[in-house]
Ligand SMILES: Nc1ncnc2c1ncn2[C@@H]1O[C@H](COP(=O)(O)OP(=O)(O)OP(=O)(O)O)[C@@H](O)[C@H]1O
């Protein structure tokens with residue numbers, strides 16, 4: 001029973017990690033039609049930046065927020081490289097692979113090749129009825145859930161969110177209506193970067209990441225996005241939660 | 256965009272300032288008949304416009320103009336370049352040469368409606384006001400009472416006629432001075448076309464909205480509009496009052512299916 005509870009919590013936590021990555025992936029894909037292979041790089045770079053800020057003595061919370069914002073800025077930059085020219089879909093896909101490789105190189109030079117980790121915000125672990133629960137798991141679940149719900153509300157209810165849907169639905173008509181489709185695409189990339197960075201920041205205290213960890217992260221997020229169906233965000237989130245079982249609990253062994 | 260006159264669709268502030276047009280008159284019972292008819296103020300002027308797709312020339316030195324408050328038809332066979340012209344007017348493609356000057360705001364109702372299919376009717380309308388100052392949809396529902404009942408429905412699930420109303424409504428949300436409509440009657444039953452035509456005429460009379468109407472159904476277009484241009488493989492081959500074009504033997508032959516039996 002206690003083992004079951006423990007698996008449940010860790011499994012759900014992983015599910016939310018995939019959900020963050022997959023949601024970033026899907027927001028970018030829906031709005032810009034770009035298949036973004038650099039999604040995992042946002043997580044690695046975000047996590048590493050948080051690591052360095054914490055090492056520099058900047059307190060928890062502040063470090064993580066700055067890292068997520070930095071990941072959003074990296075997303076924006078990658079978006080600018082990918083969509084501001086008029087590339088064909090295949091060219092933009094290859095561009096994102098190139099950007100992923102470039103960020104691996106940058107991460108390796110700046111942070112080296114050993115796996116990095118930092119202690120999470122949670123502090124002491126919780127033991128409930130013989131179950132060992134790092135608080136970081138609960139933090140990951142709570143923060144991801146809130147962020148995903150807020151994001152969904154923004155996309156579904158606000159005017160700018162409808163504008164993003166409009167760009168995804170019919171870019172020609174969106175442009176005719178005066179929407180700056182490229183700018184909205186950049187916004188999507190920034191959101192994708194922030195979600196990836198958040199995933200990295202939340203997972204690093206639980207699983208040390210290496211500079212090339214982006215590949216496995218990207219593939220798992222990608223898989224969750226495909227299982228959930230790229231065009232249907234709500235179904236996707238369920239898929240992420242189901243998905244945790246599919247990987248047999250062996251997430252991130254690759255790195 | 257250098258070829259566009261200042262104060263065109265680019266600026267959000269340009270909408271309300273200068274014309275006093277817009278949809279304000281629609282909700283009230285007393286029609287606001289404007290001064291605009293035949294006032295001689297040009298809202299759109301196109302000079303020697305050339306548009307190419309790669310090496311293929313789609314428009315070759317096209318010139319036309321629309322006066323404020325005027326309804327002008329643009330007719331021509333498939334592939335004549337009508338859609339290309341409207342896309343150039345709305346900035347969707349960049350001309351190779353020529354000049355477009357638009358002294359007001361232009362809104363373009365595209366061929367095939369091009370709605371945001373998975374969004375609601377109301378959202379579609381509101382998105383039309385992306386650059387406008389007001390997102391109030393009530394004037395559109397006053398104009399198309401049918402849409403009021405459909406406000407929450409997915410736009411993609413509507414009938415062709417309803418979709419065309421949404422497309423026109425969405426364009427009107429930008430509060431244009433000139434409405435360019437591509438294929439008003441495409442795929443619609445005659446009574447729906449009549450209904451839409453009545454709405455257009457009412458808009459034109461009550462708000463002074465100028466209309467550039469692209470239409471396959473030349474008889475309909477010439478009946479609705481005072482003046483018309485005939486486009487053929489990228490050239491304007493005829494222009495004049497609709498009444499004259501209706502009597503023109505070559506126009507009858509090419510676009511009206513032979514002379515009218517009266
Ligand atoms: N995207 C494009 N690329 C290349 N050629 C194009 C493109 N769009 C249109 N053309 C060509 O330009 C010419 C004008 O096309 P356009 O769509 O403007 O005609 P139209 O008058 O609107 O026709 P229809 O009545 O069938 O809608 C045609 O010869 C067409 O094949």
Ligand SMILES: [Mg+2]
Nearest residue numbers: 337338339366
């Ligand atoms: Mg056409």
